[in-house]
Amino acid sequence: MTGRAGERADAPTVLAVDIGGTKIAAAVVDGDGRIVADRRTPTLAQESPEVLWKALADLLDAVHADAGAPPLAGVGVGCVGPMTWPDGEVSPLNVPAWRRFPLRRRLRERYPGLPVRVHNDAVCVAVGEHWRGAGRGRDNVLGMVVSTGVGGGLVLGGRLVDGASGNAGHVGHIVVEPDGPPCPCGGRGCLEAVASGPSLVRWARERGWRPDDPDATSADLAADARAGHRVAAAALRRAGRAVGVALASAVHLCDLDTAVIGGGVSQVGAPLFDAAGETLDAHARMDFARRLRVVPTALGQASGLIGAAALVLAGDRYWAAD
Amino acid sequence: MTGRAGERADAPTVLAVDIGGTKIAAAVVDGDGRIVADRRTPTLAQESPEVLWKALADLLDAVHADAGAPPLAGVGVGCVGPMTWPDGEVSPLNVPAWRRFPLRRRLRERYPGLPVRVHNDAVCVAVGEHWRGAGRGRDNVLGMVVSTGVGGGLVLGGRLVDGASGNAGHVGHIVVEPDGPPCPCGGRGCLEAVASGPSLVRWARERGWRPDDPDATSADLAADARAGHRVAAAALRRAGRAVGVALASAVHLCDLDTAVIGGGVSQVGAPLFDAAGETLDAHARMDFARRLRVVPTALGQASGLIGAAALVLAGDRYWAAD
Numbered sequence: 156m157t158g159r160a161g162e163r164a165d166a167p168t169v170l171a172v173d174i175g176g177t178k179i180a181a182a183v184v185d186g187d188g189r190i191v192a193d194r195r196t197p198t199l200a201q202e203s204p205e206v207l208w209k210a211l212a213d214l215l216d217a218v219h220a221d222a223g224a225p226p227l228a229g230v231g232v233g234c235v236g237p238m239t240w241p242d243g244e245v246s247p248l249n250v251p252a253w254r255r256f257p258l259r260r261r262l263r264e265r266y267p268g269l270p271v272r273v274h275n276d277a278v279c280v281a282v283g284e285h286w287r288g289a290g291r292g293r294d295n296v297l298g299m300v301v302s303t304g305v306g307g308g309l310v311l312g313g314r315l316v317d318g319a320s321g322n323a324g325h326v327g328h329i330v331v332e333p334d335g336p337p338c339p340c341g342g343r344g345c346l347e348a349v350a351s352g353p354s355l356v357r358w359a360r361e362r363g364w365r366p367d368d369p370d371a372t373s374a375d376l377a378a379d380a381r382a383g384h385r386v387a388a389a390a391l392r393r394a395g396r397a398v399g400v401a402l403a404s405a406v407h408l409c410d411l412d413t414a415v416i417g418g419g420v421s422q423v424g425a426p427l428f429d430a431a432g433e434t435l436d437a438h439a440r441m442d443f444a445r446r447l448r449v450v451p452t453a454l455g456q457a458s459g460l461i462g463a464a465a466l467v468l469a470g471d472r473y474w475a476a477d
Numbered sequence: 478m479t480g481r482a483g484e485r486a487d488a489p490t491v492l493a494v495d496i497g498g499t500k501i502a503a504a505v506v507d508g509d510g511r512i513v514a515d516r517r518t519p520t521l522a523q524e525s526p527e528v529l530w531k532a533l534a535d536l537l538d539a540v541h542a543d544a545g546a547p548p549l550a551g552v553g554v555g556c557v558g559p560m561t562w563p564d565g566e567v568s569p570l571n572v573p574a575w576r577r578f579p580l581r582r583r584l585r586e587r588y589p590g591l592p593v594r595v596h597n598d599a600v601c602v603a604v605g606e607h608w609r610g611a612g613r614g615r616d617n618v619l620g621m622v623v624s625t626g627v628g629g630g631l632v633l634g635g636r637l638v639d640g641a642s643g644n645a646g647h648v649g650h651i652v653v654e655p656d657g658p659p660c661p662c663g664g665r666g667c668l669e670a671v672a673s674g675p676s677l678v679r680w681a682r683e684r685g686w687r688p689d690d691p692d693a694t695s696a697d698l699a700a701d702a703r704a705g706h707r708v709a710a711a712a713l714r715r716a717g718r719a720v721g722v723a724l725a726s727a728v729h730l731c732d733l734d735t736a737v738i739g740g741g742v743s744q745v746g747a748p749l750f751d752a753a754g755e756t757l758d759a760h761a762r763m764d765f766a767r768r769l770r771v772v773p774t775a776l777g778q779a780s781g782l783i784g785a786a787a788l789v790l791a792g793d794r795y796w797a798a799d
Contacts, residue, residue, distance in 0.1 A: 326729070326730055331652070408645065408646070408648055
């Protein structure tokens with residue numbers, strides 16, 4: 156087990172947490188961004204605030220013990236939004252247990268004297284991929300997570316962009332069809348309203364896709380597309396085109412060099428990436444925009460944890476608050 | 478004449494230049510961003526590179542003399558793109574006289590030892606409005622110029638965003654209609670393809686607007702809209718809606734607090750701003766996005782010159798190169 160804190164007393168070691176709607180992952184991460192130990196537990200979304208808090212606290216204790224209880228340099232957390240930033244009062248979508256739950260304050264009380272930093276989970280994916288993944292060494296990177304929702308984070312000039320209230324990177328609400336379908340955000344024609352897993356499945360069902368499983372997901376859709384189902388394939392191409400339109404808008408506004416795409420829906424691979432690339436190519440014609448590289452995430456499911464760790468371990472680039 | 482360098486020897490004074498397709502404006506600007514003297518001359522767009530260069534050099538000498546020939550702290554230039562950045566080799570659209578003209582190098586040779594900084598003209602408008610205009614005191618500002626083209630500049634975290642190649646802020650190429658009209662950039666459905674002056678006029682003509690003047694512009698269109706011409710009014714609303722869609726995408730991606738809109742087409746005022754505001758309101762529903770303020774430029778035609786001056790006078794915020 157390389158990089159273990161006990162073996163390198165000078166290397167800072169942090170606790171990293173990734174809080175999603177269905178599971179919480181926690182890890183001990185060393186100063187090089189390597190995961191020394193990790194564990195996960197279901198998100199007790201329907202329980203009381205304190206039951207969920209205790210599950211998180213127990214998880215942190217367990218993973219810290221797994222790693223040999225090294226001294227800690229801080230705690231970094233990615234959590235499903237919405238939240239207030241940088242205060243870290245979280246009201247995660249699909250987790251009614253926590254509404255304005257003072258996650259950052261509670262963690263500070265539990266780890267007195269240590270930096271505790273909380274940011275949006277998709278922001279942490281973007282940070283992780285910039286710090287140690289597919290965006291490493293690039294200064295202008297958009298990270299995008301296409302999943303149950305569509306989120307992201309924006310790194311410009313080598314630093315995380317927070318915007319006025321920590322909400323920069325909401326790439327899922329770039330408008331890709333002004334008269335398009337309604338979006339959970341209350342708007343219309345957002346990327347998320349077209350390309351999220353549930354949006355994809357709904358669109359395909361409305362056009363005659365009839366999976367056996369009533370709870371079929373975008374993974375089933377992708378399988379049917381591979382098996383030659385016309386509507387399923389069209390749904391993935393449509394999502395890819397929407398991603399391409401959003402990337403065209405983003406590259407023109409921000410002069411990005413790299414877009415890193417992850418999340419469950421992106422696992423379908425070529426059908427999504429090819430359509431995104433073709434659409435981007437049709438809309439981004441100026442030299443600078445044509446230089447955008449579009450790549451899948453390199454860290455897989457770990458990028459959110461690595462990014463949460465980077466909020467502490469590379470705070471000069473990824474944490475502008477406090 | 479307050480702020481004149483001769484009266485305040487401690488205040489830095491700079492030459493500021495705004496190079497457009499039809500005219501070049503130059504000014505002496507004091508350390509507070511006040512224009513001490515200014516002049517303009519036609520852009521000799523069809524002449525040889527050296528004839529245009531001499532016209533610029535003469536203009537700079539004249540305006541410097543007007544101001545009492547104060548000692549200079551630098552030269553800041555906004556120029557129509559495209560250009561290489563930060564090298565400042567310019568190939569301004571509609572100015573065939575200069576193709577890869579080494580403007581920054583030539584100015585450095587003329588003003589040895591002084592900082593010479595060249596950026597896109599619309600970026601300078603955004604910088605000017607952030608430094609001393611309608612975006613002053615805000616940290617996350619998009620400046621937009623709606624005119625013959627649609628350009629802009631982006632300030633995030635209080636600093637100008639350059640992006641990978643100095644091209645950040647190309648707001649005119651945010652996609653507002655994926656299947657929309659072709660754009661001069663080679664793409665399709667860009668904001669510029671819908672909302673620029675020539676795009677507006679073309680759309681209205683195709684739908685029955687018949688101005689007496691064959692060279693009628695968006696100003697004539699606005700006048701006819703005020704006089705009750707249905708198609709003219711619809712053209713302005715369409716442009717405003719496109720601006721609103723672009724702003725919705727930008728606020729979600731960058732978490733802006735302020736958008737400042739200037740340029741000739743924006744002079745039509747309410748018909749454009751009202752439609753933009755209504756469309757933004759329909760697409761930007763999350764709390765953070767609803768906080769975006771959309772305001773007209775405050776410095777009028779001077780914002781480009783003030784911004785060019787700020788490249789030197791406030792380089793810590795607006796000039797990341799060298």
